[in-house]
Amino acid sequence: MAVLRTLLGDALRETRLRQNRTLREVSGAARVSLGYLSEVERGQKEASSELLASICRALGVRLSDVLREVSETLSVIEPEPDVLVPSRPQALPTPLPVASVRAARDVVAAA
Amino acid sequence: MAVLRTLLGDALRETRLRQNRTLREVSGAARVSLGYLSEVERGQKEASSELLASICRALGVRLSDVLREVSETLSVIEPEPDVLVPSRPQALPTPLPVASVRAARDVVAAA
Numbered sequence: 001m002a003v004l005r006t007l008l009g010d011a012l013r014e015t016r017l018r019q020n021r022t023l024r025e026v027s028g029a030a031r032v033s034l035g036y037l038s039e040v041e042r043g044q045k046e047a048s049s050e051l052l053a054s055i056c057r058a059l060g061v062r063l064s065d066v067l068r069e070v071s072e073t074l075s076v077i078e079p080e081p082d083v084l085v086p087s088r089p090q091a092l093p094t095p096l097p098v099a100s101v102r103a104a105r106d107v108v109a110a111a
Numbered sequence: 112m113a114v115l116r117t118l119l120g121d122a123l124r125e126t127r128l129r130q131n132r133t134l135r136e137v138s139g140a141a142r143v144s145l146g147y148l149s150e151v152e153r154g155q156k157e158a159s160s161e162l163l164a165s166i167c168r169a170l171g172v173r174l175s176d177v178l179r180e181v182s183e184t185l186s187v188i189e190p191e192p193d194v195l196v197p198s199r200p201q202a203l204p205t206p207l208p209v210a211s212v213r214a215a216r217d218v219v220a221a222a
Contacts (some may be wrong), residue, residue, distance in 0.1 A: 003160035063115065
């Protein structure tokens with residue numbers, strides 16, 4: 001399961017590469033060390049909120065846009081939450097009408 | 112300018128309160144200390160990706176949904192990025208046709 005910092009790092013690296021910019025350029029503009037930015041991009045380090053904002057500014061993108069992109073990626077791979085909160089019982093599947101079940105059985109029997 | 116951890120904390124606290132659950136319940140379910148969860152909710156501590164995922168599981172919500180909500184809130188309050196990357200010059204506003212300008216001037220003059 002990919003964690004948030006991995007997806008954030010991927011999004012930041014892709015943005016930088018689309019701009020044909022180096023780690024050196026962006027880390028300088030963001031006033032973070034090159035090594036730190038590199039670790040953030042590889043999902044090895046959690047960026048603080050302030051540094052995330054600074055990296056986004058250096059890339060000329062909005063953090064909200066990066067987060068939306070990340071949330072979309074995550075929504076595809078994230079499993080449904082375990083239900084730990086009280087919830088209504090799940091509806092049972094609607095049973096097929098008896099006639100349909102008989103018809104299907106006849107088809108199977110005839111095959 | 113609200114930083115990301117403040118908005119994340121707000122979103123987590125609102126989710127917990129909507130469920131009428133206490134800090135004690137949710138911190139227990141998430142296996143984090145009550146003090147830590149409280150600090151995260153108040154935007155005083157950055158939650159690591161793993162702990163953020165754990166808190167969301169304990170709340171029975173998807174992290175992607177929380178992030179989308181946060182990105183929407185942020186998009187309203189976040190300023191446009193400073194342009195630090197080379198970009199094309201902005202297009203000049205399209206001038207109004209002379210006839211429209213004259214018509215508007217006549218309306219103003221007649222008032």
